[in-house]
Amino acid sequence: MFKGILGKKIGMTQIFDETGLAIPVTLVEAGPCYVTQVRTPEKDGYSAVQLGFDEVKPKRLTGGEKGHLKKNNLAPLRFLREFRSKDPQVNEGDEVKVSLFAMGDMVDVIGTSKGRGFQGGVKRYHFAGGPKTHGQSDRHRAPGSRGSGTTPGRVYKGSRGPGHMGDDRVTVQNLKVVFVDEERNLLGVRGAIPGPRGGLVMIKEARKQ
Amino acid sequence: MSDLLKAVEAPENPNIPQLTPGDVVSVHVKIKEGNRERIQEFKGTVLYVHDNLANSTFTVRRVASNGIGVERVFLMRSPRIDKVVVERHSKVRRARLYFLRDRTGKSARLKQKF
Numbered sequence: 001m002f003k004g005i006l007g008k009k010i011g012m013t014q015i016f017d018e019t020g021l022a023i024p025v026t027l028v029e030a031g032p033c034y035v036t037q038v039r040t041p042e043k044d045g046y047s048a049v050q051l052g053f054d055e056v057k058p059k060r061l062t063g064g065e066k067g068h069l070k071k072n073n074l075a076p077l078r079f080l081r082e083f084r085s086k087d088p089q090v091n092e093g094d095e096v097k098v099s100l101f102a103m104g105d106m107v108d109v110i111g112t113s114k115g116r117g118f119q120g121g122v123k124r125y126h127f128a129g130g131p132k133t134h135g136q137s138d139r140h141r142a143p144g145s146r147g148s149g150t151t152p153g154r155v156y157k158g159s160r161g162p163g164h165m166g167d168d169r170v171t172v173q174n175l176k177v178v179f180v181d182e183e184r185n186l187l188g189v190r191g192a193i194p195g196p197r198g199g200l201v202m203i204k205e206a207r208k209q
Numbered sequence: 210m211s212d213l214l215k216a217v218e219a220p221e222n223p224n225i226p227q228l229t230p231g232d233v234v235s236v237h238v239k240i241k242e243g244n245r246e247r248i249q250e251f252k253g254t255v256l257y258v259h260d261n262l263a264n265s266t267f268t269v270r271r272v273a274s275n276g277i278g279v280e281r282v283f284l285m286r287s288p289r290i291d292k293v294v295v296e297r298h299s300k301v302r303r304a305r306l307y308f309l310r311d312r313t314g315k316s317a318r319l320k321q322k323f
Contacts, residue, residue: 013214013263019241020289027214179217186213197211 002090003100004083004204005030006053007187009111011197015179015188023178023190028109028201030187033096034074038088048084051096052077053200079200098180098187105177106206111194115167125160170194174206218263224292225285228258228267230306231299231319236269236283237291248291251281254299254319256306276313298322 007030014022037050056078058066069077072093090096101107121127121143130139143162146155155161172193179188193201228234235252253271265285273279283290299319309317 010211011214013218015217016219016286016288020239020287022284022287025217027211027217029213181217184213184216186217188217 002049002083002085002088004049004051004085004202005096005098005100005187006033006051006079006081007031007201007203008054009193009195009197009199009201010186012192017178024192025178025188025190026193027179028187028189028193028203029185030098030203031096031185034072034077035090035092035094035096036069036072036074036077036080038090038092039082046084047086047088048082049088049090050080050082052080054078081200081202083202083204097182098185099182101177101180101187101203103177103180106174106209107177107189107203108171108173108206109175109189109193110169110171110202110204111199113166113168113170113194114196116165118163119165120162121160124162124165127160173208219286219288222286222290222292225290226293226295228255228293228295229298229301230255230257230304231301231322233296233299234269235294235296236281237293238283239289239291252296253279253281254306254309256280256309257304270309272313272317278310 007028010027010029012024012026015025017023031053033051033053035049036052039046039048039050041047052069052074054077055075058076060078061076066076074093120141122129122141127143129141130136130144132140146159146161172191175189175191175193177187178190179186187203195201232255233253234255235250238249238251240247240249251269251271253269256268256270259266263286266282267285268280268282270278270280298321300322301319
């Protein structure tokens with residue numbers, strides 16, 4: 001069974017459970033989504049479900065996107081994302097709503113982390129930096145050595161160092177669904193999820209339950 | 210702030226009056242013992258009121274037996290709070306009365322405000 005939805009992060013707050021404990025909650029405006037395409041092993045070599053989310057004006061889409069959605073007579077949708085699913089049991093054109101999820105379900109949330117720009121090694125990889133005292137100058141946040149000396153005589157590819165940080169695809173696994181509101185298309189998960197408020201997130205059934 | 214967020218958050222507790230630092234209050238807390246519910250009172254001085262919408266809290270300090278200070282932080286919108294009764298106001302000049310922690314006896318008194 002396919003279990004996944006696209007949504008927009010709204011923000012964090014706290015709610016109280018029945019025992020009166022405060023729970024940190026991230027709200028997501030999830031769906032309504034539409035199944036825009038079902039990928040099958042026969043045709044595409046793998047099985048997956050493509051969902052569309054967020055209705056926009058037709059002029060915001062390219063001709064190709066419009067044609068793709070027109071196949072199933074769907075409204076213009078801003079985001080299209082694929083979810084791998086071995087046995088989807090959904091048809092193209094189907095509507096996917098938050099009611100797919102129930103309170104207590106465990107989900108994985110995928111989002112794009114906030115962009116931090118070009119950052120040094122101290123912030124990006126928690127390098128220790130240099131000594132703060134004992135006559136040091138200009139070495140406080142330096143990365144230090146990046147590898148060995150004459151052999152190999154170069155820095156290995158993939159070595160940690162300063163560079164662009166954030167704006168990465170990030171998955172947070174095993175978050176509990178603590179709130180579902182079908183009327184307002186709201187989903188609340190316990191804890192934090194990646195990305196800024198208003199950012200697109202993919203929510204799917206937890207892989208490791 | 211998003212209206213959707215507000216719609217989900219717990220409503221304000223109508224049984225909590227406006228609190229200010231220095232108030233002597235009695236907080237009635239619901240406590241569950243097995244399947245029985247009873248109310249426990251916690252009486253003390255408000256040290257600090259953290260005003261932050263759904264995340265608002267207030268800190269109450271009371272001096273228990275043997276002069277041991279006990280502080281509790283309550284969530285304003287917690288369903289566990291039955292009600293809060295303000296017994297007296299005090300004349301204070303700061304928002305955080307943490308200096309009371311270091312004082313005992315006569316110097317720990319606050320002047321009453323009417």
